[in-house]
Amino acid sequence: xxxxxxxxxxxxxxxxxxxxxxxxxxxxxxxxxxxxxxxxxxxxxxxxxxxxxxxxxxxxxxxxxxxxxxxxxxxxxxxxxxxxxxxxxxxxxxxxxxxxxxxxxxxxxxxxxxxxxxxxxxxxxxxxxxxxxxxxxxxxxxxxxxxxxxxxxxxxxxxxxxxxxxxxxxxxxxxxxxxxxxxxxxxxxxxxxxxxxxxxxxxxxxxxxxxxxxxxxxxxxxxxxxxxxxxxxxxxxxxxxxxxxxxxxxxxxxxxxxxxxxxxxxxxxxxxxxxxxxxxxxxxxxxxxxxxxxxxxxxxxxxxxxxxxxxxxxxxxxxxxxxxxxxxxxxxxxxxxxxxxxxxxxxxxxxxxxxxxxxxxxxxxxxxxxxxxxxxxxxxx
Numbered sequence: 470x471x472x473x474x475x476x477x478x479x480x481x482x483x484x485x486x487x488x489x490x491x492x493x494x495x496x497x498x499x500x501x502x503x504x505x506x507x508x509x510x511x512x513x514x515x516x517x518x519x520x521x522x523x524x525x526x527x528x529x530x531x532x533x534x535x536x537x538x539x540x541x542x543x544x545x546x547x548x549x550x551x552x553x554x555x556x557x558x559x560x561x562x563x564x565x566x567x568x569x570x571x572x573x574x575x576x577x578x579x580x581x582x583x584x585x586x587x588x589x590x591x592x593x594x595x596x597x598x599x600x601x602x603x604x605x606x607x608x609x610x611x612x613x614x615x616x617x618x619x620x621x622x623x624x625x626x627x628x629x630x631x632x633x634x635x636x637x638x639x640x641x642x643x644x645x646x647x648x649x650x651x652x653x654x655x656x657x658x659x660x661x662x663x664x665x666x667x668x669x670x671x672x673x674x675x676x677x678x679x680x681x682x683x684x685x686x687x688x689x690x691x692x693x694x695x696x697x698x699x700x701x702x703x704x705x706x707x708x709x710x711x712x713x714x715x716x717x718x719x720x721x722x723x724x725x726x727x728x729x730x731x732x733x734x735x736x737x738x739x740x741x742x743x744x745x746x747x748x749x750x751x752x753x754x755x756x757x758x759x760x761x762x763x764x765x766x767x768x769x770x771x772x773x774x775x776x777x778x779x780x781x782x783x784x785x786x787x788x789x790x791x792x793x794x795x796x797x798x799x800x801x802x803x804x805x806x807x808x809x810x811x812x813x814x815x816x817x818x819x820x821x822x823x824x825x826x827x828x829x830x831x832x833x834x835x836x837x838x839x840x841x842x843x844x845x846x847x848x849x850x
Contacts, residue, residue, distance in 0.1 A: 470784040471830045475671075476618055476648060476763060476821035477788055481714070482673040488717045489675060492710040500707050501698065510709055517716020524719040525646070525665065526656035527682045533699045534712050537679035538647035539569040540692075541666030542612075544681055544702065546573045548689025549610045549641040549664070550582070556639065557607035559583040563595045563624070565803045566614050570645055574612075583607075589806050592756035593622035597629060604633055610641045615649035615660075619803045619819055621755045621763030623653060630661045647671055647679075651722045651729070652760040663687045669711070673824070674718030678711040729824045733761035736822050736831065740764060743835040748842065752813055754804070764820040767804075767813040771845045776818060779841040785834055788819040 472480065481489075492513075498504075500511040519529045535541045550560065562574050564586040578584040585603045587595045595613060604611070611633050613626050630642045644665045649655055651672035657665045664687070669678035683689065683702070691702050698705055722729070744751065744766070754765035768776070773789040780787060804814040820834075 470786070471834055472786050473820045473822060473826070473830075473834060474786045474788045475823040475826075476819060478670045478676060479673045479823055480825070481670075481675055482718060482721055484721060485674055485714045485717045489710040489714040492713045496709065496713070500709065514707060514709065514712050514716075517712050517719070520716045520719040520723070521680050522682075524655070524723045525650060525667065525682060526658050527665075528685065531682050531685050533681045533683060533702045534707065534715070535679045535681055535703055536677055536708075537670070538567075538645070538666050538668035539679075540703075541664075541668075541679050541681035542567075542569040542643075542645055543573065544689070544692055545643045545664035545666060545683075546570065546610070546612055547692060549612075549643060550577060552689050553609035553639070553641055557609045559585065559605070559607045560610040560612070561585045561587065561600070561603060561608055562612045563587045563589060563614065565589055565593060565617065565619075565806050566612070567618055567645055567647070570612055570614070591807050592758065593617050593620040593754075593803065593807050594756075594758070595624050595629065597625065597632070600629055601632060604636050604640075606637045608633070608637055608640050610643065612643040612645065614645045615655075616646075616652055616760050616763075617803070618648045619763075620765050620807070621648075621652075621759035621761075623649075623758055623760065626662070627660050634661070648760070648763075651726070652733075652762045653730075654726065657682050657684075664689075669715040669718055672718050672722045675711050675714040678708065678715040680715070725824070730761065732824060732826075733822060736826050736828070737761040737764060739828055740820065740822075740831050740835070743831060747835055747839050752809070754807065754809065754817070762822055764822075766818050766820060767809060768816040768818070768842055769813055770849055771816040771842055772849070773816050773818050775845055776816070776838075776841055779845070780834075780837060783837050785837055788821070789817065 496510050498506040498510045500507055518532045522529045522532045574584050588599055613624050616623055633640045642662045644662045646665045647668045650667040663684050665682040670676040750769035752767045
């Protein structure tokens with residue numbers, strides 16, 4: 470099997486799985502219990518929290534465990550708007566956000582909020598000049614994706630937040646960092662954000678786990694009222710195996726980040742070279758200022774869905790775009806926003822490599838890709 474859909478999810482690391490099995494078989498106590506067994510598990514959660522914090526340059530007390538990036542984004546956006554609704558009703562995001570942000574902004578637009586969607590340039594980056602025009606003292610929230618999930622584009626969120634705060638010092642700044650953590654170096658203090666979301670299953674950890682960084686001087690209300698876990702921000706009995714697995718994934722990601730980034734750069738360069746040597750009539754949508762783990766490739770005169778199914782017959786797995794919605798119900802507008810013509814857009818696939826992707830994997834992938842592109846073109850022409 471050659472798995473090149475690592476933006477959708479990654480294969481859990483062996484050490485992560487071992488930690489989770491131990492949590493299920495040995496460390497199964499409720500960490501809220503008063504006895505020593507529960508206290509021991511609580512200490513392990515504390516360590517996981519420290520590992521998650523260390524990965525993004527935060528303090529342990531600023532990390533709150535959630536069920537994933539979507540919940541983290543919801544807590545941050547809803548919390549920010551409810552906290553600041555008396556100050557104004559203007560909120561800003563980009564035109565190509567992940568559904569977990571985009572759908573929230575649509576919800577608030579229906580409730581009468583002024584929603585501004587920033588245009589993006591041909592690379593998929595938010596238009597900073599347009600932002601300067603629309604940002605004002607009435608703006609209560611700016612929420613931006615850090616690394617784009619389809620293109621790999623790295624948004625200049627630090628620069629945008631600095632502009633925002635120069636205009637309104639009280640504006641709330643949120644970052645959807647789900648595709649950034651593990652794919653580029655991240656330092657939330659340097660970014661200047663109030664909240665930052667990230668997810669376990671994007672960094673070789675378990676699904677159903679994520680975290681929200683909330684700066685320690687920021688107060689927002691919880692979406693879930695209950696037993697007061699996670700200091701009241703996210704009540705509910707802790708998912709101990711998930712938390713400990715996530716913590717181990719964070720530990721390994723920080724330890725190996727430089728090696729992983731160097732490997733991704735090597736693999737991307739090799740992939741692009743192989744495509745240049747073997748494929749005709751295509752475009753690379755991923756810009757230079759991007760993560761090396763993501764390549765958006767548009768091929769003329771094919772249908773991406775057909776190519777995907779051809780490749781899966783050889784156990785080669787890719788994506789046509791984002792795989793973060795159920796059954797493709799959330800139609801991407803990214804390719805339209807960056808000005809890609811329909812004849813290329815319908816042949817767009819997303820290739821997401823991992824720490825385990827080899828040159829041999831790329832050789833086989835490109836060989837099969839060329840074969841099936843030729844077959845599909847003969848049918849479609």
